[in-house]
Amino acid sequence: MEENLKPKTGKTLEQWKTVLGQTKLTKHSEIVAWLKSEHQLTHGFANFISLKFRQADAASFDESELIASQYETKPGLKPIYDALVEYCRSLGPDVEIAPKKSTVSIRRKRQFALIKPATKTRMDIGLKFNDKKPLGRLLPSGPFGTMCTHRIELTEVSDIDDEIKKLVREAYAEAG
Incomplete structure (x- = not known):
């Protein structure tokens, strides 16, 4: 999914993390809703970016x-x-x-x-x-x-x- 971010959304995961770092959003649902409404991302990409930004998914850990x-x-x-x-x-x-x-x-x-x-x-x-x-x-x-x-x-x-x-x-x- 991460490999498809740049071609499908125009930004890399690191770039999306930078964008989210400039907001005061902290809750998963708020981040997903914001990415969908403000950046027209699909739910799948918004969910993935939010999990990675918050380091809340298993893949964020060794x-x-x-x-x-x-x-x-x-x-x-x-x-x-x-x-x-x-x-x-x-x-x-x-x-x-x-x-x-x-x-x-x-x-x-x-x-x-x-x-x-x-x-x-x-x-x-x-x-x-x-x-x-x-x-x-x-x-x-x-x-x-x-x-x-x-x-x-x-x-x-x-x-x-x-x-x-x-x-x-x-x-x-x-x-x-």
């Missing part, structure tokens, strides 16, 4: 900072995260790891897994299947809502056993 922040008060879960990411990367060269503020999305052509430190002692991994019924450790999506169809609760690295790896591998295959 990936390692996002991960560190997620596990700052839950250090016992970090080894589970590391093991899950390592396994997901082993599935193929097309695996993309995309940290957000509170989760990490694992994608191929689409998201197939979502890693979230749920509590201080439990990690949830959400999986997206086309047509699979919850069974055993494969629970309904719960707090993941429509982002995933199922979830698995993990409390230690040894929980990532052959059964869990098979489910993650199946979700990966369906995402391709």
